[in-house]
Amino acid sequence: MDYNKQDIEFAFTILNHREMLDDEEVTEWLKDPAHLALMTDITVIRQKLSHRDYKKMKKEVGLHIKQEIRNDRNRRLITYWSSSVAAILIIGLFIYYSVGFPDTQDAINTKTEFAIITPGRPQARLILPDGNVKELDNLTRTIETQFIEGVKNDSLSGLSYSQVKIDTSNLSAAEIYNTLVVPAGGFYPIELSDGTQVWINSESELRFPVKFLSGKREVFLKGEALFVVKRDSTKPFIVNINNASIEVLGTTFNVNTYADNQCIYTTLVNGSIKFISNKNKQEVTLKPGTQSVTDTITGNTSIREVDVKNYISWREGRFIFDEMSLELIMCQLQRWYDIDVFYQNSMIKKHKFRGVINKDMPLEKVLDMISEATDIKFNVKNRTITIYK
Template sequence: MKYSEKDIEFANQILTRRNELDNGLVEAWMSDPEHVEMLREFVAIREEYTNWNFEVVKGEERERLHQAISRKKKRQLVTRWSVAASVVLCVALSVLYLWNDSYWAFEQKFPQQVNLTQHKMANVELILADGKRVLLDGSGQQIQDHGVSGIKDDSLQGLTYVQAKALDKNVTEVLYNTLKVPTGGFYQLELSDGTRVWLNAESELRFPVQFGVGKREVYLRGEAYFDVRKDTSRRFVVHLRESNVTVLGTSFNVKAYGDEDYIYTTLVEGQVRFTSEKEHEEVTLRPGMQSVLNLKSGKTELKEVEVEQFTAWRQGRFVFPSTTLGDLMCQLKRWYDIDVVYLAPEAKGYEFRGAINRDMDLKNVLAIVEKTSNVIFDINGRTIKVTIKSK
């Protein structure tokens, strides 16, 4: 989608000096859905790249890829690395262009057929304390729940509870809402304490409308990225299957899907404590570390990881520094709503490296995977059959 220079300049003014603009002009401008989409894209890119030193990143990326390609491996693996490297480098260079070019050519970052903004909002649902279900669409609607007002489905920030207030101050009951994100979606949420949460596809979060005086506790199924507002008097606890994560103020990603045998907690900054309830085992993570709980054995492994692989979904990308085909297809399954059949089960263990935008057409995604691995995909509607290339 192309934007005019005038619209780009006005969008930038909204984000940098909103209080100086006439409210009527802003409201009229934002009545156009394409303008709202533009603002979302501005916000997403700013969040991701504000603290980057682009010259350093560009140099590091090139050096890493050259080293990877020059390793002495089998000819087939070198070919796979070369193709994957070109994909990653193209993504990195397009980001540099987006940031430095005065026209912010978003079509290079979002080049494919699927509208990511519309895609992520489809059928996102909020379940209120009284059981009422509300479909969310970022329209700015005000939501009232059981005597609590100020809940807003904001067009830029997603669902926010910062202004939530009980109409009757004598009511002390803690009310819980549940945000459900379907296959192929993701959504932002701002809790009453200012903590921000991003929910990935097929995920749900149960949380208080307003936190009380004790611990701040939420309940997650699926995957979410948390940016927790620091409060030394009230710890923040994320309850998962047979485990929990405890923090004061930090940023981390949790992956805890019901159909997987592992729970992954990846720390971006700050410090968290992961606790396995089955084995009563506790581990403390520092930035760049990940805890992996094996739900069958109850054992927790601690390791260092490339954080971006586990958080890039928040910016609309899949990043695979080193991923099995089985795990890759599992992620695609949640996003594109597909069924995967392995005619050659051993293909699940094949390794894939690369980076893919989540707004790409599925056929294009599978074409990239085919070029960088030894598999072939047969697409029949929603069913994808996986076979191995003949020698």
């Protein structure tokens, strides 16, 4: 979207000379979603230039920002904040910008409050049948035990069991299991022996047969994972989760069983799956673009249509917050950045936001974006975040 010169000049007047404008005039101007987007653009671009001395170079910075908005709009990290938080956004901008851009020293003082908390990375532990634990790193290697050979760990594609061989002659059970545990601040991909691909999110674990030998392919999940199941009409694929199971033949779907949701969310990208609640024996069949929501207390399950990209974006390296409460946003950040979170009061948790953030950003930048658009503030000490207004 291109902005005209008058809109850009008016936005800069709000940011730098708020006292010159009438409150009703500003409020009316900001009712236009395009004007809100313009203010967001300026916020993001100003953050890129936070190292500059605005008192000495304000004119130059202003020209730079105007040019960035015209030529660089498609590269911004946050696109739009929802209309439901427009009033909060306006208040936040008035408070933050009524004193003008901060000078360099102020910016430095703010930065020193933050610990350097980096994004998550590929990391996991593999628990073998004999109880031994392998810490998986970024080295390519073959993992072998007394009964298993041919398991490969690659720095790019993760674990692969596609060429696995097992010796069951000395084992009491036909199928033997491994467990992949992904800690906070991590994620890990795996290819199962049948060619099914699974991406496992932070604070999650998957228990699976080293090789599928029985009449069904059965795995056990805690946390969240995205499955791309290899089709096999003779062997249904079953995902066992908290008091429920999912049956498929070949499809792509995401399962979220995190306890902070108090629900199980199963989102179907393509194909068809059946969700079965063990609590009340309710069965529902999902179509692409739908999601089942299961209450973990009652077992009751409902189906709704959703934008699936909001629920698989974590696999693609993004957070998509679509009318999401601050509490649920911080739960995602807590797992990804391996942090602890505390709230000044419970009402803060209910604030809702809409936006897109890249997962490779340092936590400081993510919190800055939320803080600059609202009246929410963050205090960071080591790996503990305190949220207040």
